[in-house]
Amino acid sequence: MIKTVIKKGAYFDSVSLMQVAKKLNSVPGVLDSAVVMATKENKGIIKASGLLTPEILKAGDSDLAIAVSAKTPAAAEAAFKAADELLNRKPAQPSGGADRKAAGLDDAFKSLEGANLAVISVAGRFAGALAADCLEKGLNVMLFSDNIPVETEVALKKAAVKKGLLVMGPDCGTAIINGAPIAFANSVRRGNIGVVAAAGTGLQEVTTLISNEGAGISQAIGTGGRDVKLEVGALTFIQALRMLAADPGTEVILLVSKPPHPAILKKITAEIKKIEKPVVAVFLGGEIKEKLKENFYPAKTLEEAAYKAACLGRGWAIAKAREMIYDMNLKSLALAKKEALRKKKTSCLRGLFTGGTFVSEAQVILPEMLGAVLSNAPLDKKNKLKNSMQLSGHAVIDLGEDEFTVGRPHPMIDFSLRNKLIVSEAKRPEVSVLLLDLVLGYGANLNPLEDIMPSLVEAFIQNKELSIVASVTGTETDPQARFKVVKALEAAGVLVMPSNAGACRLAGEIIRMAAKR
Amino acid sequence: MKLFETELRVINIGLESFRQGLNDCGVKSVQAQFKPPLSAEAGLFAKAAKHSARIAKANGKALGRILAAKPALVGMGIALDVIPGMKRDLILHAGPPVTWERMCGPMRGGIMAALMYEGLAANPKEAEKLAASGRIKYEPCHEHNAVGPMAGIISASMPVFIVKNEEHGNFAYATQNEGLGKVLRYGAYGPEVIERLKWMEKTLYPTLKAAIESLGRIDLKTMVAQALHMGDEVHNRNRAGTSLLYRALAPAVIKTCKDPETAAKSLEFINGNDHFFLNLSMALSKASLDAGRGVKDSSVVVVMARNGTDFGVQLSGTGGRWFTGPAQVPDALYFPGYSKADANPDIGDSAITETNGLGGFAIAAAPAIVQFVGGKAADALNYTLAMYEITAGESNIYKIPALDFRGTPTGIDVIKVARSGILPFIDTGVAHKNAGVGQVGAGVLSAPPEPFTKAFEYFAKNLK
Numbered sequence: 001m002i003k004t005v006i007k008k009g010a011y012f013d014s015v016s017l018m019q020v021a022k023k024l025n026s027v028p029g030v031l032d033s034a035v036v037m038a039t040k041e042n043k044g045i046i047k048a049s050g051l052l053t054p055e056i057l058k059a060g061d062s063d064l065a066i067a068v069s070a071k072t073p074a075a076a077e078a079a080f081k082a083a084d085e086l087l088n089r090k091p092a093q094p095s096g097g098a099d100r101k102a103a104g105l106d107d108a109f110k111s112l113e114g115a116n117l118a119v120i121s122v123a124g125r126f127a128g129a130l131a132a133d134c135l136e137k138g139l140n141v142m143l144f145s146d147n148i149p150v151e152t153e154v155a156l157k158k159a160a161v162k163k164g165l166l167v168m169g170p171d172c173g174t175a176i177i178n179g180a181p182i183a184f185a186n187s188v189r190r191g192n193i194g195v196v197a198a199a200g201t202g203l204q205e206v207t208t209l210i211s212n213e214g215a216g217i218s219q220a221i222g223t224g225g226r227d228v229k230l231e232v233g234a235l236t237f238i239q240a241l242r243m244l245a246a247d248p249g250t251e252v253i254l255l256v257s258k259p260p261h262p263a264i265l266k267k268i269t270a271e272i273k274k275i276e277k278p279v280v281a282v283f284l285g286g287e288i289k290e291k292l293k294e295n296f297y298p299a300k301t302l303e304e305a306a307y308k309a310a311c312l313g314r315g316w317a318i319a320k321a322r323e324m325i326y327d328m329n330l331k332s333l334a335l336a337k338k339e340a341l342r343k344k345k346t347s348c349l350r351g352l353f354t355g356g357t358f359v360s361e362a363q364v365i366l367p368e369m370l371g372a373v374l375s376n377a378p379l380d381k382k383n384k385l386k387n388s389m390q391l392s393g394h395a396v397i398d399l400g401e402d403e404f405t406v407g408r409p410h411p412m413i414d415f416s417l418r419n420k421l422i423v424s425e426a427k428r429p430e431v432s433v434l435l436l437d438l439v440l441g442y443g444a445n446l447n448p449l450e451d452i453m454p455s456l457v458e459a460f461i462q463n464k465e466l467s468i469v470a471s472v473t474g475t476e477t478d479p480q481a482r483f484k485v486v487k488a489l490e491a492a493g494v495l496v497m498p499s500n501a502g503a504c505r506l507a508g509e510i511i512r513m514a515a516k517r
Numbered sequence: 518m519k520l521f522e523t524e525l526r527v528i529n530i531g532l533e534s535f536r537q538g539l540n541d542c543g544v545k546s547v548q549a550q551f552k553p554p555l556s557a558e559a560g561l562f563a564k565a566a567k568h569s570a571r572i573a574k575a576n577g578k579a580l581g582r583i584l585a586a587k588p589a590l591v592g593m594g595i596a597l598d599v600i601p602g603m604k605r606d607l608i609l610h611a612g613p614p615v616t617w618e619r620m621c622g623p624m625r626g627g628i629m630a631a632l633m634y635e636g637l638a639a640n641p642k643e644a645e646k647l648a649a650s651g652r653i654k655y656e657p658c659h660e661h662n663a664v665g666p667m668a669g670i671i672s673a674s675m676p677v678f679i680v681k682n683e684e685h686g687n688f689a690y691a692t693q694n695e696g697l698g699k700v701l702r703y704g705a706y707g708p709e710v711i712e713r714l715k716w717m718e719k720t721l722y723p724t725l726k727a728a729i730e731s732l733g734r735i736d737l738k739t740m741v742a743q744a745l746h747m748g749d750e751v752h753n754r755n756r757a758g759t760s761l762l763y764r765a766l767a768p769a770v771i772k773t774c775k776d777p778e779t780a781a782k783s784l785e786f787i788n789g790n791d792h793f794f795l796n797l798s799m800a801l802s803k804a805s806l807d808a809g810r811g812v813k814d815s816s817v818v819v820v821m822a823r824n825g826t827d828f829g830v831q832l833s834g835t836g837g838r839w840f841t842g843p844a845q846v847p848d849a850l851y852f853p854g855y856s857k858a859d860a861n862p863d864i865g866d867s868a869i870t871e872t873n874g875l876g877g878f879a880i881a882a883a884p885a886i887v888q889f890v891g892g893k894a895a896d897a898l899n900y901t902l903a904m905y906e907i908t909a910g911e912s913n914i915y916k917i918p919a920l921d922f923r924g925t926p927t928g929i930d931v932i933k934v935a936r937s938g939i940l941p942f943i944d945t946g947v948a949h950k951n952a953g954v955g956q957v958g959a960g961v962l963s964a965p966p967e968p969f970t971k972a973f974e975y976f977a978k979n980l981k
Contacts, residue, residue, distance in 0.1 A: 018850035018958070019888050025856075034853030044698065049854025067853075100895070101548045103903030104937045108528045108549035110905075115547070116520055121531030122551045129562070130530060130551070139528065140520050144535075166520060178525040181538035219521060247521050442538035479537070 003076040004053045005083075006038070007064040017064075020086045027082055029075025030068055035083060038065040105130065109137055119182055121145055124170070128152040131167065135159050143169030143224070144183050150231045153224070157235035166243070167236055172222035173200035173443075176207060179217075184412065184443035187477040191216015193313045194250035196240040198223045198257035199284070201355030202302055204439060204473055206256055206282075209306035209499055211475050212482075213324075215313035218250040219243075228260035228268075238271050245275045253279045254309040256302065258360055259286025272296060280309045284360040285379040302361055303501035328498065332506040335495060339467045340513035347432035347465070349373075349511050350425045351396030351504075352418050354411040355473070358437045358500045359398040365501055369508035370394050376401055391425065394511070396435070412444045419455035426459035426466050432514065433467045434459065435507040437500055438489075440474025440482060448480060449488050456492050467510050468494045471503040552938030555970040561977035565932050568814070568980050572932065575815035576909040579833040580928035582812070583873070584913050586805035587683040590735040590797060593726040597673040600661050600690050604673065608632075609658040611669025611866045612824025613839040617649050621825030621861050623704025626952025627668030628653075630706035634714050635672050641706055641953075657829075659820055660837070662807065663690040664799045664866040667702035667948055668825070675714075676722035680737065680800040682808055689804035691797065693717050693725070696790040702865075703948045703955040724783040728769035735765050737801040741875065742914045744794070745925075750883040751798035752867055752876030753944035753959060758794030763787050799866060802873035809833050809928075816976050817909055818929040821872045821941060821964060825864035825948070830968040832931055835976055842967025849947045849960025850889065859957050861950040868943050868964075874912045874927030877942040877961060878904045882917045882925075889944065889961050894919070900942050900961075901926065907933040907941065935973035940964045 017035045024033040034051045036042040038059035046052050051067040059065050066083050070076040102108035109115055118134040120127050124147030131141045135156065143156075148170040160167040168175050174197075175182040179190045186204055188211035197203035200222060207217050221240040228234050237257070244250045253275065260268060260283065269292055272279050278295035281288060282305035288298045297318060299305035307321035349370065353359045356377065363379045374395040376388040385395060388403055399411040399418055411418055418436075425431050438448055445451060460466055470489060474482040486496045497503040527546040529536050539546045554562065565572065597603050608628055610620075617625070629644035632653070638644035647653060658665050665671055677690040695713060699705035729735065740761050747757030767784055774780035787793045806819045815833035822829050827841040844862035851857070870876035880890060881901035890896045898919060904926040905911070911924030929941055940963040947958040 016888050018852070019892065021853055022850055032854060036853070041698065046853050049852075051853055100899060100902075101550050102528075103550055103899075103939055104552075104906040105528070105530065105549055106906050106937075107902060108530075108547045112526055112528060112545065112547040114524065115526045115528050116523060117525060118528045118530060119535055121535065123553075126551070126553055129554075129559070134528075144531065164519075178521060178544075180525050180527075180542050180544040182527075183532075183535050183538075185538060187538070187541070243521065249521060442541075443535065479541075 001073070001076070002051060002053055002067060002069045003073070003080070004055045005066045005080055006055055006059045007066070020083055023086055024068065024079045024083055027075065027079045029071040030079050031071065032069040033079060034065070034067045036065055037061065038063045105133055105137070116140060117142065117177060117182075119144065121183070124148045127170065128156065131156050132159070135163060135165055135167070138163070138165070140166040141168065142172055142175055142182055142222070143167065144172060145169070146171035150226065153226060154232055154235070157232065161235060161239055166221065166239065168222045169224040171226065172224040174203050174220075175222045176217055176220040178219070181442045184441060185220075186211070186441035186473070186475050188475055189214070189216035190218065191313055192218055192249065192251035193254055193309050194218045194244035194247060194252070195220035195254045195256065196223065196237055196244065197221070197255075198225055198228045198237060198260075199357040199360075201439065201473070202256040202282075202284070202357035204355070204441060205302045205357065205500060206254060206306040206309070208473050208475050209303060210310045210313065212498065213307065213310040215310040218247065225258070228257050228264050230261040230263060234260065234264045234268055237268060241268075241271050241275070245277060251277060252309050252312040253277055254305060255279065255281040256305065257283050259283045278312050280305050280312065284357065284364055301364060301501040302357065303499040306499075328502050329505060332497065332502065332509060336506055336509035336513050339495070339510045340517060342467075343432045343465050343510070343514035345515055345517060347511060347514055348430045349394045349433040349435060349507055350391055350431050351435035351507070352421050352425065353396060353398055353437050354400055354418065355437050355439055356398045356400050359396050361500055362396045362435070362504045365504040366394065366396070366508050369505070369512055376403070412439050415445060415448070415451040419452065422455040423458050423462065426463040431463065432465045433469060433507050433510050435503060436468065436470040437503075438470055438472045438485065440472065440478045440480040440485065442479065444480075446479060449485060453488070453492060456489075456494060460493055467507075469497065469503045469507040469510070470494050471497050471500040473500070554938055555935040555966050556974055558974060561974055562936060564980055565977045571814050572816055575812050575834060576817050576928065576930060579809040579812040579815040579817040580909045582685065583805050583809040583817075583928060584910070585684050586808045588680050588689070588737050588801040588804040589683055590678060590729060590737055591681040592679040592729055593676055593722060594679055595673075596671050596675045596677050596690070599677060599679060600663055600671070602661050604654070606652060607654045607656060607673070609661055609663055609665065609669070609671040610655055610824060611658060611665050611667065611864060612822040613827050613829025613841050614657055615655070615824045615826055617655065619826050621864065622950050622952040623861050623864060623948040624668045624670075624825050626704030626706050627670040627701050629952065630701040630710050630714070631670045631672040633706065634711050635674060644706070657822070658866055659822055659831070661690075662688055662803070664803045664869050665692060665702065666694070666795055666799065666867045667865040667946060668704055669866045670701060674718065676718055676726075678797060678800055680797070680804045682804040685808040687804060687807050689800045689807065691800040691803070693721060694790060694793045694796045696786075697792065697956060699955045703946075704952045705955045706953055720779055721783050721786060724770055724774050724779055725766065727773040728766050731769045731773045732765070735762070737797055738914060740765075741798055741801060742916070745879060745882040745915055746918055748883055748885050750876055750879040750886070750944065751794065752870040753889065753946070754883045754886050755794040755798065756791045758798060759787065759791055762794050762797065795867065798875060799869050802869040802875060805873055806869065811836065814980070816931045816973075818872055818931055818972075821868040821929075821943070822866045823863045823868065825861050828863065828965050828968050830931070830972050832972055832976060835972070835979070838975070840968045840972035840975065842965045842971070845962055845965050847945050847947055847960040847962040849958040851947070851958035852956070855949070855957035859949050861948045863943070863945055863962060864948055865945065867945070871941055871943050872929060874908070874915055874925040877944045878908075878927070879915060879917060879925045880942070880944065881919050884919070889959065903939055904942060906937050906939050931969055931972045931976060934969045940966060940969065
């Protein structure tokens with residue numbers, strides 16, 4: 001059936017009307033429709049489609065005609081109602097494009113006056129050329145993208161150094177510049193401690209620990225893990241170190257990395273010696289023993305480094321850092337004793353990590369307590385897991401390694417793989433302690449509790465002897481709010497420690513005490 | 518070293534969620550869209566970059582000539598008499614070269630209409646047979662200094678406008694616009710189509726010819742500049758341009774036409790066709806862009822044209838070579854009773870307006886037609902703003918009020934297109950895919966990537 005409505009003296013431009021007709025055709029039961037001003041030409045056009053009714057024929061140039069061919073009268077009515085709504089619709093917000101997306105780099109550069117940093121996270125094969133264009137425009141660059149050839153990295157960094165610009169990355173997940181969190185980063189206090197890190201999670205751990213202790217961050221510069229390898233020669237690491245040395249807002253410098261190539265370490269230590277400001281350094285698994293200068297403070301763990309820097313930053317005696325760790329250990333010893341009571345004498349620890357640096361830190365702490373600890377990312381090659389999906393003995397795995405992340409988001413965002421492992425490892429009779437990290441902040445999973453809780457509950461049901469020890473990397477001002485996450489985890493029976501190192505020590509202590517019993 | 522002492526301002530390219538942390542602490546940022554480059558041959562980009570100074574100079578020269586062009590309507594004539602190389606058995610068509618076998622429905626229909634109009638065939642059946650016989654030759658309008666909307670058919674006895682670039686002395690030609698509905702340029706070939714064409718030849722043409730002669734010339738360049746300030750982009754909207762032309766012509770028509778009835782009918786025809794000006798904005802664009810041809814090492818696009826089968830591109834620095842790829846079906850709003858299934862792939866020489874910085878490139882000047890691009894005035898602004906990413910410069914005369922009178926993006930640089938992956942944005946009418954039906958809608962589309970990829974790769978490979 002064909003139904004018609006004429007609206008006298010209503011003017012709409014033809015394009016708006018075509019848009020309305022397009023929408024009417026998607027109303028269920030509507031076969032065809034016409035929404036036109038009833039001019040002679042339009043009558044001719046709708047005649048061809050069989051919608052020209054006597055009412056429309058009678059209507060004049062200044063009348064709006066709506067004709068609907070529909071299966072049922074109700075469908076036609078629905079269409080007329082939809083037409084009314086569409087014709088009387090007001091734009092949702094005044095147009096003007098306050099948050100307009102720029103069409104490309106040139107457009108963005110023109111539209112944001114004073115732009116000084118480009119954050120690039122496009123596919124690696126395109127990122128190098130894009131970064132080069134940004135440097136050309138005088139922009140500092142953070143390259144979140146990975147899979148960029150090392151030659152490209154070197155070329156970019158050399159060009160940047162020449163221009164006095166900074167290239168963070170490739171594969172740099174985090175930074176804090178002028179107080180602003182970039183990519184995967186936490187909301188931390190501003191302060192006088194400047195960080196250079198070739199380890200992403202390491203940067204997040206030290207900046208949050210410092211912030212949670214009441215000190216603050218001036219700048220935190222990520223370099224990308226490959227920067228301290230021989231091929232790249234710490235181009236960014238050294239440049240960042242110099243920038244912090246010259247920065248009036250930075251009074252303490254904190255360096256975080258896995259052990260650099262020996263030749264590169266030499267370059268870095270030479271640079272440290274030139275700096276007047278106090279320098280704290282943690283090279284996980286390769287502590288600097290040499291006293292480089294009077295106010296140089298090596299550290300074994302991220303935690304120790306963060307607390308030392310925090311003490312320096314707040315003007316406290318450096319010895320206070322040890323006291324802070326000692327106090328934490330006292331509490332965890334009592335906890336460990338209680339947990340050990342529920343366990344068999346021999347049991348294994350499994351660390352399931354989303355942050356790569358934490359896997360390194362765990363391997364600095366745990367072997368001293370438990371002996372050999374296997375890993376898919378071992379500090380010592382002889383501890384390499386034969387099969388990353390088949391854990392044996394005491395083992396810690398990095399779920400952010402390429403073998404796990406191909407074709408899926410990073411495990412800090414997508415918990416599904418680790419959730420599966422939490423349950424499957426809990427079911428193993430030899431396992432009695434699970435060690436986890438939970439990284440909060442921008443870029444990370446915004447609903448961590450919702451996603452992780454079911455697997456934790458299931459794990460406790462499956463294994464009555466199980467202890468789950470976790471660290472929560474984050475601050476109260478992070479979008480997820482650390483205390484909320486900690487409270488919920490504790491309510492579920494998880495033992496939460498302030499730092500990953502603290503969690504590692506507690507987990508190790510539980511196993512050790514169970515064995516002694 | 519300055520980074521720490523200045524306010525942080527971030528361009529974010531890639532994951533949009535990274536702006537959250539910046540927003541939360543009040544850092545200004547802008548999201549830049551990213552598209553992969555058109556060509557995978559990184560070496561060619563490097564080569565183009567190496568020669569960038571020379572190319573920029575060549576493009577500056579080509580664009581300078583395009584912008585300096587002064588197109589004016591100086592007269593009318595019969596195609597056979599005025600179009601270079603025109604012959605009785607030759608039919609000019611839109612877009613790059615195409616054989617009868619590969620032609621789409623509307624172009625075939627237009628040719629059949631032209632053959633009947635020329636008296637070479639008595640009916641559609643005869644016309645189709647003759648068209649396919651090999652006795653009729655087909656060549657692009659663009660290879661004869663001409664342009665035609667949609668099918669773009671020009672046959673020997675059709676009257677054409679003569680547009681002269683008074684700065685460089687070259688000419689461009691285009692037919693008179695037939696109006697909307699069942700018309701030749703959309704492939705319709707019924708008796709009413711031929712009848713109208715005959716009337717346009719016998720009545721409208723002599724009337725307008727006399728009027729233009731009495732005026733001497735009509736300055737089209739300033740007319741287009743004014744039309745942009747009145748809400749036209751002179752491709753999909755020509756209401757202002759047509760009105761301005763009408764104002765210029767009417768007194769002269771009254772003065773020169775002896776028969777008041779003829780004068781009234783002729784003026785009424787123009788008045789009744791909001792697209793009458795389109796063919797002139799196309800000829801103006803053609804006359805301007807032809808002046809930018811043949812500049813060695815210039816990567817500026819001087820032609821974008823479609824024949825309903827292929828989309829073709831020519832560059833200033835690569836002579837008469839066509840770079841082609843399949844034409845696409847536009848994203849359109851359709852007339853009642855029609856849908857995308859009825860639509861023919863994109864067709865017509867009218868993309869010459871975009872090539873000249875008008876049409877889709879100037880859509881920010883035409884808020885009345887923003888429904889084609891999403892419905893908000895800001896959408897139209899964004900489309901125009903995006904085109905600055907791929908052009909060598911900006912117009913010195915065609916300006917957009919809503920962009921504080923910034924010149925329209927002009928002189929598409931194929932290197933920028935290939936690098937940014939941003940494709941030219943084109944306004945267009947939509948023809949029914951079958952011959953004889955006519956227009957079924959109007960809309961917009963981005964040019965297909967292939968012709969630009971090919972043009973870039975050829976250009977870069979041949980840089981010396």
